Amino acid sequence: MGEERFGEFVLVRRHGEEGVVELVLDRPKAMNAVSTEMARSVAAACAALEGDGGARVVVVTSTHERAFCVGADLKERNSFSDADLVRQRPVARAAYTGVLELPMPTIAAVHGFALGGGFELALACDLIVADGTAVVGLPEVSVGVIPGGGGTQLLPRRVGAARAAELIFTARRVEAEEAYRLGLVDQLVPAGEDRSAALSLAGRIAANSPVGLRAAKRALRLGQGLDLRAGLEVEDAAWRSVAFSEDRAEGVAAFAERRVPRWPSAS
Numbered sequence: 001m002g003e004e005r006f007g008e009f010v011l012v013r014r015h016g017e018e019g020v021v022e023l024v025l026d027r028p029k030a031m032n033a034v035s036t037e038m039a040r041s042v043a044a045a046c047a048a049l050e051g052d053g054g055a056r057v058v059v060v061t062s063t064h065e066r067a068f069c070v071g072a073d074l075k076e077r078n079s080f081s082d083a084d085l086v087r088q089r090p091v092a093r094a095a096y097t098g099v100l101e102l103p104m105p106t107i108a109a110v111h112g113f114a115l116g117g118g119f120e121l122a123l124a125c126d127l128i129v130a131d132g133t134a135v136v137g138l139p140e141v142s143v144g145v146i147p148g149g150g151g152t153q154l155l156p157r158r159v160g161a162a163r164a165a166e167l168i169f170t171a172r173r174v175e176a177e178e179a180y181r182l183g184l185v186d187q188l189v190p191a192g193e194d195r196s197a198a199l200s201l202a203g204r205i206a207a208n209s210p211v212g213l214r215a216a217k218r219a220l221r222l223g224q225g226l227d228l229r230a231g232l233e234v235e236d237a238a239w240r241s242v243a244f245s246e247d248r249a250e251g252v253a254a255f256a257e258r259r260v261p262r263w264p265s266a267s
Helices: 036-050 074-078 082-100 117-123 151-159 161-170 176-182 194-206 210-223 228-243 246-257
Strands: 002-006 010-015 020-025 057-062 067-069 106-110 113-115 127-131 135-137 187-189
Touching: 002 036, 010 036, 020 036, 020 194, 036 082, 057 067, 057 194, 067 106, 067 117, 082 117, 106 117, 106 194, 113 117, 117 135, 117 151, 127 176, 127 194, 151 161, 176 187, 187 194, 210 228, 210 246, 228 246
Parallel strands: 020 057, 057 106, 067 113, 106 127, 113 135, 127 187
Antiparallel strands: 002 010, 010 020
């Protein structure tokens, strides 16, 4: 298992040959509150992973036992002048868009608090696995701002406009069972099992073609919000990008020969 640090607060951990990579939030003294330094580290880690052909699936995890991430570092923000806040804004945005724009499938492993920017980091992932201790929400209007890490756009894409409006306008926290029922998270597991369940899911995903996975994600993401005809054109372009690939040839051959594929793009 290889590890690489990005700054003080972010760790990238590679799980052997299987192509599963953890992006670990590691600021336990602040419950992973996203400071300027931590935001830079998240963005840097994502930039490195974007160009890593060996990374087939990324799982975002936390080292804090009671929190995934509590959102923006409000203690730091309290010390900012207006000019400081303006300067910090693109740094913060780069962290959230870094996760959102990763080309491979991504999974958030959530336990404890995932609030504000913390929940937005999870929403930026394709799938969210949560354990029974999870508490999620976007409480920004209660402190005079709005979700600024993608929450106003990503949440309605998950649960619909009216449900997202209710959750954002009330700033309420949602516990695990209700979060699963509303579709705020995709899989609910017993307390303490979010990381292991997310890694297990990542392993099942990573067994598939890396080329196929990235193309499927691209089609899913680019097709959101388009009418059906335009969406089918997006799908067709993604299909054409893989139809003549070495992975496609290997996948068909492996199926015919009743063996496990050896994906050329993963070697």
